[in-house]
Amino acid sequence: xxxxxxxxxxxxxxxxxxxxxxxxxxxxxxxxxxxxxxxxxxxxxxxxxxxxxxxxxxxxxxxxxxxxxxxxxxxxxxxxxxxxxxxxxxxxxxxxxxxxxxxxxxxxxxxxxxxxxxxxxxxxxxxxxxxxxxxxxxxxxxxxxxxxxxxxxxxxxxxxxxxxxxxxxxxxxxxxxxxxxxxxxxxxxxxxxxxxxxxxxxxxxxxxxxxxxxxxxxxxxxxxxxxxxxxxxxxxxxxxxxxxxxxxxxxxxxxxxxxxxxxxxxxxxxxxxxxxxxxxxxxxxxxxxxxxxxxxxxxxxxxxxxxxxxxxxxxxxxxxxxxxxxxxxxxxxxxxxxxxxxxxxxxxxxxxxxxxxxxxxxxxxxxxxxxxxxxxxxxxxxxxxxxxxxxxxxxxxxxxxxxxxxxxxxxxxxxxxxxxxxxxxxxxxxxxxxxxxxxxxxxxxxxxxxxxxxxxxxxxxxxxxxxxxxxxxxxxxxxx
Amino acid sequence: xxxxxxxxxxxxxxxxxxxxxxxxxxxxxxxxxxxxxxxxxxxxxxxxxxxxxxxxxxxxxxxxxxxxxxxxxxxxxxxxxxxxxxxxxxxxxxxxxxxxxxxxxxxxxxxxxxxxxxxxxxxxxxxxxxxxxxxxxxxxxxxxxxxxxxxxxxxxxxxxxxxxxxxxxxxxxx
Numbered sequence: 084x085x086x087x088x089x090x091x092x093x094x095x096x097x098x099x100x101x102x103x104x105x106x107x108x109x110x111x112x113x114x115x116x117x118x119x120x121x122x123x124x125x126x127x128x129x130x131x132x133x134x135x136x137x138x139x140x141x142x143x144x145x146x147x148x149x150x151x152x153x154x155x156x157x158x159x160x161x162x163x164x165x166x167x168x169x170x171x172x173x174x175x176x177x178x179x180x181x182x183x184x185x186x187x188x189x190x191x192x193x194x195x196x197x198x199x200x201x202x203x204x205x206x207x208x209x210x211x212x213x214x215x216x217x218x219x220x221x222x223x224x225x226x227x228x229x230x231x232x233x234x235x236x237x238x239x240x241x242x243x244x245x246x247x248x249x250x251x252x253x254x255x256x257x258x259x260x261x262x263x264x265x266x267x268x269x270x271x272x273x274x275x276x277x278x279x280x281x282x283x284x285x286x287x288x289x290x291x292x293x294x295x296x297x298x299x300x301x302x303x304x305x306x307x308x309x310x311x312x313x314x315x316x317x318x319x320x321x322x323x324x325x326x327x328x329x330x331x332x333x334x335x336x337x338x339x340x341x342x343x344x345x346x347x348x349x350x351x352x353x354x355x356x357x358x359x360x361x362x363x364x365x366x367x368x369x370x371x372x373x374x375x376x377x378x379x380x381x382x383x384x385x386x387x388x389x390x391x392x393x394x395x396x397x398x399x400x401x402x403x404x405x406x407x408x409x410x411x412x413x414x415x416x417x418x419x420x421x422x423x424x425x426x427x428x429x430x431x432x433x434x435x436x437x438x439x440x441x442x443x444x445x446x447x448x449x450x451x452x453x454x455x456x457x458x459x460x461x462x463x464x465x466x467x468x469x470x471x472x473x474x475x476x477x478x479x480x481x482x483x484x485x486x487x488x489x490x491x492x493x494x495x496x497x498x499x500x501x502x503x504x505x506x507x508x509x510x511x512x513x514x515x516x517x518x519x520x521x522x523x524x525x526x527x528x529x530x531x532x533x534x535x536x537x538x539x540x541x542x543x544x545x546x547x548x549x550x551x552x553x554x555x556x557x558x559x560x561x562x563x
Numbered sequence: 564x565x566x567x568x569x570x571x572x573x574x575x576x577x578x579x580x581x582x583x584x585x586x587x588x589x590x591x592x593x594x595x596x597x598x599x600x601x602x603x604x605x606x607x608x609x610x611x612x613x614x615x616x617x618x619x620x621x622x623x624x625x626x627x628x629x630x631x632x633x634x635x636x637x638x639x640x641x642x643x644x645x646x647x648x649x650x651x652x653x654x655x656x657x658x659x660x661x662x663x664x665x666x667x668x669x670x671x672x673x674x675x676x677x678x679x680x681x682x683x684x685x686x687x688x689x690x691x692x693x694x695x696x697x698x699x700x701x702x703x704x705x706x707x708x709x710x711x712x713x714x715x716x717x718x719x720x721x722x723x724x725x726x727x728x729x730x731x732x733x734x735x736x737x
Binding site: 107108109110111112124125173184188191200202203204205206208209210297298299301302304305518519520 | 625628629632633636637639640643644646647648650651654688689708709710711712713714722728729731732
């Protein structure tokens with residue numbers, strides 16, 4: 084057992100070199116090529132999850148060991164096995180799991196899903212290497228998430244505040260601007276007074292989307308605050324299994340060794356899960372729901388649980404995964420299992436988008452379970468939590484009033500119900516709707532919430548103390 | 564049919580006048596109301612037009628700013644990529660020089676000793692039944708069954724350079 088007192092972070096270990104000589108031997112006994120899998124024979128002294136280099140026809144591909152059975156080894160080839168023929172393939176096993184160099188050399192770089200440069204530069208180097216699968220973090224050394232990460236996006240900052248060390252997914256459906264939102268978060272997010280870094284892992288994105296993300300994040304990249312890992316839609320699918328792991332390994336080092344607050348955005352995790360499904364199908368595993376493997380939960384947890392804060396260390400890793408729910412089905416295995424692991428969700432809704440609101444967040448379905456640790460007096464503003472509760476309660480009432488108005492007509496509603504409908508309009512246009520480049524301060528965001536609340540009779544604002552009402556409530560509702 | 568009795572005209576005159584007056588008053592009211600409604604419609608339309616114009620101006624300004632930022636971002640990226648590409652070209656140049664230097668070892672007087680040591684190392688890794696042949700690029704290639712060890716000079720040079728990557732990187736980044 085590891086002495087917990089000597090390894091508080093659980094993320095740093097001495098750089099373990101491979102078994103000398105092992106990496107120099109290449110094996111040529113290919114028994115089978117099956118989808119992304121390569122089965123080798125006459126191999127010994129190879130371990131599970133070991134990294135391998137596959138040479139064929141003067142080209143180099145990469146693989147990970149999935150199974151070892153006597154002298155048979157099954158590899159998943161990250162770039163796929165297209166164009167490979169059993170005769171000309173040679174495999175070199177590294178004698179250890181895949182490790183990547185870590186450090187600030189990644190900042191400002193744009194790499195593919197395996198961490199190889201796409202920006203024309205040399206490969207990223209570092210004095211230390213770490214295994215991409217990460218080290219299990221001693222639970223005793225975990226610190227609860229605390230302090231906000233401010234995104235400059237009103238609906239998130241005000242109503243579902245992101246907290247340092249939290250994992251908060253964005254649930255969306257195809258066609259909604261989830262990538263625009265994720266990119267805006269990546270471009271704008273900060274945490275008070277500390278150095279902030281962003282690792283953006285893009286999986287299965289089209290080239291148009293990639294161009295958009297690169298343009299929007301250029302400012303942050305030029306400032307040396309961003310690492311961009313890109314697996315395009317036409318890149319090898321299996322690479323996607325590695326992309327979030329590389330992103331998190333880079334992030335852990337930046338956070339726990341270099342002391343930065345790091346935000347990791349992973350978009351789109353449904354594409355990642357599809358890669359897991361593809362490998363599982365090739366291995367002929369028994370499929371569980373919708374063909375995904377039964378271990379999808381633990382696989383996703385092995386990624387999401389790498390966020391957090393560690394006792395005695397300055398930095399933090401905050402994760403925002405983006406998921407598209409096929410056919411908007413929130414019970415689909417990927418959002419369903421993600422929901423079990425993460426601490427809340429930001430839900431995007433086609434109905435909200437249809438009303439011309441960006442970001443189209445369904446505020447009543449969204450929740451940040453750790454908001455209390457990141458908002459309120461001493462963290463954001465004294466009235467923040469109460470205002471958020473009042474805004475949501477009033478929004479729920481407004482939704483009921485609107486439904487009633489559809490039945491009986493707006494003219495038949497009471498004065499109070501009409502004020503709730505007016506409040507919803509003000510809230511949507513004043514607070515929830517925002518420009519793609521618009522970065523709002525928290526003060527501005529909360530003031531906008533108060534302006535919308537001013538449309539309601541004061542007697543309806545039961546969640547706010549008289550002191551707060553006197554201090555913050557505008558005397559006249561502001562037209563927006 | 565008989566007409567009204569004589570004298571009824573003058574008797575009905577007040578009624579007629581009153582009805583005329585009432586009709587005129589109603590018409591005036593309707594006209595006023597129509598004017599008011601028309602004015603309200605015009606005011607509302609003007610307000611809406613002003614709002615649309617303001618929103619369109621704001622959208623246009625935002626789009627122009629966004630486009631300007633995008634262009635500036637692309638130019639910055641091109642500049643950054645030019646620096647990175649130059650670094651990579653230097654790295655590849657170094658790689659080529661190291662390979663050339665490694666190949667030149669074939670004419671070094673210590674080369675036979677190097678071959679002996681590489682052969683010995685190959686047999687240590689693959690076993691005594693290993694077939695060892697000299698590589699055309701210098702160094703040796705050893706094979707035992709499906710296993711092979713590539714100790715050719717370019718491969719050894721490339722491997723060494725890879726292991727020294729952080730040190731090499733320092734040549735232009737520190």
